[in-house]
Amino acid sequence: MKALVYTDVETLEYRKFANPEPGPDEVLVRIDSVGICGSDMHAYLGHDDRRPAPLILGHEGAGVTADGRRVTINPLVNDPNSAASRSGRENLCPSRQIISMPPREGAFAEYVAIPERNLIEVPSHITLEQAALAEPIAVSWHAVRLGLASLHPADERRAHVIGGGAIGLAAALALTAMGVEQVTLSEPNAARATYLRDTCGIAVVDTPEQDIPLVIDAVGFSSTRAVASALVSPGGVILHIGLGSSEGGLDIRRITLQEITLIGTYTYTAQDFRDTCNAMFNGRLGTLDWVETRDLSDGAAAFTDIRAGKTLAPKTILKP
């Protein structure tokens, strides 16, 4: 098959690659659409020890099975018998794997191998470009679910999202879908901010209100954590999704004196992934049209453009 292979720091080669071989209980999915994630960019820049070259990146895939089913892929492969999986927390399974991380190749390719249980069938009114958004939206859906469960019952359901990438946008959409009426978002890139306002109907603000019960850091650098620490109300919750930097930024004195909860969140449970798909399929997450598409063969240029801040849409989707 043809694949976009990460071969060295800042180097992606579109070339032939051995077809993946499905293991027991696994199927081959012919990829139709696959999104580029911030973590793919992180790996491409050589910043992710978990993803050494050579490797096929990409874990946000949708496509078609050999028997003709249109599917979106939950890329998180876990041991169904681990204690974490049995408690419904597949994302905490100690033997969890994700496609695009060894030993599993990713979906920037014509085919990917994946357990049958990781497939969600896509109804005919949803395109496979839209279906490829299930994975990033599930990340945010899961985070928002954890955050709302941790908010004190007396606190207002009011939220602010830091960062207007796909995860930040999806967090805003998930908040709205879960009934939070006051949702704002901050995004420093003016063109992206305008896109989010005009295309996605998001309340992008330059200066967020203070004292917000639920603050979502969808970036994860020390600078955004400092903003989150200052914005969150006493007794409030910070959801930390991003993997930008591993230290600094949190005002731990304020977190302690004002009883703030910080929740690290990673991927999603299998149920969150299904719930996200259902919400997408039922229209509760909007029109799902905030994408740009590129040929997979053009993938290297897509990475360069994203890095240069030239893409307006929060999600770039590659088409094999």
Added chain:
Amino acid sequence: MKALVYTDVETLEYRKFANPEPGPDEVLVRIDSVGICGSDMHAYLGHDDRRPAPLILGHEGAGVTADGRRVTINPLVNDPNSAASRSGRENLCPSRQIISMPPREGAFAEYVAIPERNLIEVPSHITLEQAALAEPIAVSWHAVRLGLASLHPADERRAHVIGGGAIGLAAALALTAMGVEQVTLSEPNAARATYLRDTCGIAVVDTPEQDIPLVIDAVGFSSTRAVASALVSPGGVILHIGLGSSEGGLDIRRITLQEITLIGTYTYTAQDFRDTCNAMFNGRLGTLDWVETRDLSDGAAAFTDIRAGKTLAPKTILKP
């Protein structure tokens, strides 16, 4: 009256001071016993901007009212009509005050003024030295309650406490009182560790187990936060009580990838304070004899000894 007055960095003077004047709804309590808290030490060292000299420190007081009631004092004074207070979170009230912080003088004195609603009557089988432990124990009781409420139902009720001061010890006692059967504690001071083992029956360990669902940082320095980040199990909870330093130590990458929750906790609600007193009075928090007593006139020397690590008991109580 006589009081121990913090007059300058590392300077405490035992001298005359104007009697406090009770405001509306307030009473005078003649102090019998008052504990020295880490935050008093912090202020004494000049590290707490909230407590400028000259000031009477001390907020862990028990004593006798003018009409002869033996009481322990909840030192947190809030506005009962604030939204936080009405939701049962008096400790998050924006106008909260605590004795020993302006505008309120503290309890290292013969008398303190406090609202009547802040008093808990002490039964005759409890000494006023024991009753003065209510405040630090309530801090830990509150933290443990928040932590257990945040643990995933599938997680083992197993906890480790970092730090064997009064807050750490009280956390271990509260955990046990709330039904957590496996509780360990780490304390670097060997003499203190031995005291905690022999006098308080605490399982002090040199090397804690890994993968602990509930980790309590009762110190709050970057070094202890680093330990907490490493010990806590995936999906687990870190309770952060201490005010040692305001930055650093947390492994935010691990917190994110392993979905760890960090909860900052501060003081207690009024209900937590009452529940703590009831548990103390009913014997559920042990013998409450882990104290050393000194005359209030000897307070300056007590601070010097605590700072030099010369006190074995987790709590030093001053007697006016």
